[in-house]
Amino acid sequence: MELNPVIETLLNHRSIRKFKDKPLTQDQVRTLVKSAQAAATSSFTQSYSIIGIDDPKIKKQLRAIASDQAYVEHNGYFFVFVADQHRNRAVGEKNGAGTSVLDTTQRMIVALGDACFAAQNMAVAAESMGLGICYIGSIQNDIYKTAEILRLPEYTFPFFGMAVGYPDQNPEKKPRLPFDVVFHQNHYHSELSEESLKRYDQEVERYYQTRTGGTRRETWTGQITRGLSLPYREALRPFFKDQHLGLR
Amino acid sequence: MELNPVIETLLNHRSIRKFKDKPLTQDQVRTLVKSAQAAATSSFTQSYSIIGIDDPKIKKQLRAIASDQAYVEHNGYFFVFVADQHRNRAVGEKNGAGTSVLDTTQRMIVALGDACFAAQNMAVAAESMGLGICYIGSIQNDIYKTAEILRLPEYTFPFFGMAVGYPDQNPEKKPRLPFDVVFHQNHYHSELSEESLKRYDQEVERYYQTRTGGTRRETWTGQITRGLSLPYREALRPFFKDQHLGLR
Structure with missing residues (x-):
């Protein structure tokens, strides 16, 4: 690079x-x-x-x-x-x-x-x-x-x-999604790479563990899923x- | 700066x-x-x-x-x-x-x-x-x-x-709006500074004249006004x- x-x-x-x-x-x-x-x-x-x-x-x-x-x-x-x-x-x-x-x-x-x-x-x-x-x-x-x-x-x-x-x-720098999850070649690829996401989840988990001294245990897909049930800003x-x- | x-x-x-x-x-x-x-x-x-x-x-x-x-x-x-x-x-x-x-x-x-x-x-x-x-x-x-x-x-x-x-x-670099037109202190100021806009219009006019060898004559407020009557993307x-x- x-x-x-x-x-x-x-x-x-x-x-x-x-x-x-x-x-x-x-x-x-x-x-x-x-x-x-x-x-x-x-x-x-x-x-x-x-x-x-x-x-x-x-x-x-x-x-x-x-x-x-x-x-x-x-x-x-x-x-x-x-x-x-x-x-x-x-x-x-x-x-x-x-x-x-x-x-x-x-x-x-x-x-x-x-x-x-x-x-x-x-x-x-x-x-x-x-x-x-x-x-x-x-x-x-x-x-x-x-x-x-x-x-x-x-x-x-x-x-x-x-x-x-x-x-x-x-x-610490927050890890970003793997390249192949965000980047698509010529067409949008709707299928998610399970393997890439799994690896990323482990990376995010380590990040939160380090940042919080072991108290926060969360993956990226876990956080995304949790976010779906949070209240939203209805007034917008x-x-x-x-x-x-x-x-x- | x-x-x-x-x-x-x-x-x-x-x-x-x-x-x-x-x-x-x-x-x-x-x-x-x-x-x-x-x-x-x-x-x-x-x-x-x-x-x-x-x-x-x-x-x-x-x-x-x-x-x-x-x-x-x-x-x-x-x-x-x-x-x-x-x-x-x-x-x-x-x-x-x-x-x-x-x-x-x-x-x-x-x-x-x-x-x-x-x-x-x-x-x-x-x-x-x-x-x-x-x-x-x-x-x-x-x-x-x-x-x-x-x-x-x-x-x-x-x-x-x-x-x-x-x-x-x-x-050539395209001139941007004067600082005081874009920047507001603590509250939004709805009044436009006529003087700033006039100065800016002259600057933009010079820019287009230079870029087009004198063939395009347009101010910023003129361009904004013209844009208001262009067709818009209804399908969005x-x-x-x-x-x-x-x-x-």
């Missing part, structure tokens, strides 16, 4: 859930946002926004929504990535154009995608600067409340947060509808 | 739409996929698949769907990123679990996000290796046909392709429904 500093950064990723009490500088925040903005964007629409949060009160509120995870409040900086068709709508309205296309499934996934490309670029940039990151999907736990706190207009969706900061832990569908996203 | 080789790679991104006739090696493909896999994934579900396409017949078929863009057929390698809840479903069913949660909006956006994080990592890895990339959203133009060609099962969605290869062009919503994605 051909390695270089960029690929080393990518392969070295692990989520950081404990940060030192040291805020990012304005310059660092700017570098992160600029890196995010450099990512590809569907048809040049740049259908996302980034909210940078340094108000401790707002961080505390988001922490309460996000399953009370301490690192949502305590980090170097907190970003929220917003799938955003509001800006395109404002531009269109100013120019007297009809904007009804913005409530389509096509535009919804464009905005979701653009938010993700930008976010992943930021994650990579942060890690290259010696910072750690953690995606926070659980700001969706109370999606209406999150939108209210962030004063989000219609045609937007707060996809996830990202906690960034100086790592105060050094977790009505929220998308209220925001005029993906209606048709 | 603090620069390093990783951030330089990120800031240097431009889409490449003309590639040399030189295929990627197996080792390069593996490095790209491994880099993609290292990205964050929602709740460790890894809800995406990557289809690597080197069969010229399939490339040609996808090109026909993707507005006949030549670089879909002619490149060093072609990947398709699939939002994938099929694998999780197969794991759950094998373990005798109910899998009805997989048709929710939550699971749909998890799979869309995971596909994007992986793809953006691959884009960054490719560019660090001296390769160029272009996202191909237009494989959605005939989404049912694309799914048929790739033999996609239910609970999957082919989000976009990615053409990768050795660049045979050196396009029924496709998501047929695939059992985002039903509730």
Whole structure:
């Protein structure tokens, strides 16, 4: 495998859930946002926004929504990535154009995608600067409340947060699915390789044993199966509808 | 701004739409996929698949769907990123679990996000290796046909392709929206800065003038406005429904 500093950064990723009490500088925040903005964007629409949060009160509120995870409040900086068709709508309205296309499934996934490309670029940039990151999907736990706190207009969706900061832990790298399970040649192969999954389950089991000092015993397929019976975020569908996203 | 080789790679991104006739090696493909896999994934579900396409017949078929863009057929390698809840479903069913949660909006956006994080990592890895990339959203133009060609099962969605290869062009970097238009402090600011947008429009106009030798005259707000009246992909919503994605 051909390695270089960029690929080393990518392969070295692990989520950081404990940060030192040291805020990012304005310059660092700017570098992160600029890196995010450099990512590809569907048809040049740049259908996302980034909210940078340094108000401790707002961080505390988001922490309460996000399953009370301490690192949502305590980090170097907190970003929220917003799938955003509001800006395109404002531009269109100013120019007297009809904007009804913005409530389509096509535009919804464009905005979701653009938010993700930008976010992943930021994650990579942060890690290259010696910072750690953690995606926070659980700001969706109370999606209406999150939108209210962030004063989000219609045609937007707060996809996830990202906690960034100086790592105060050094977790082991989490093993990924075997290559042949994720990668398909020319066509999708619906059959799962039992052997690959079994080997992977053993690897994941060892990972959790090491990380938890032997207290957590879980395989990947076990975790996936358990996840299927967890409660889901029922408010997301009505929220998308209220925001005029993906209606048709 | 603090620069390093990783951030330089990120800031240097431009889409490449003309590639040399030189295929990627197996080792390069593996490095790209491994880099993609290292990205964050929602709740460790890894809800995406990557289809690597080197069969010229399939490339040609996808090109026909993707507005006949030549670089879909002619490149060093072609990947398709699939939002994938099929694998999780197969794991759950094998373990005798109910899998009805997989048709929710939550699971749909998890799979869309995971596909994007992986793809953006691959884009960054490719560019660090001296390769160029272009996202191909237009494989959605005939989404049912694309799914048929790739033999996609239910609970999957082919989000976009990615053409990768050795660049045979050196396009100028496309300017991004001003920082203050994309970035919001603590709350979303619904008001657009007229002044920032005006400056940006001039910048984009200059970019197109240079790129097209003076023949294309277009601003960003002009392009956004024009895009609002383009036909949209009406089949996406029924496709998501047929695939059992985002039903509730």
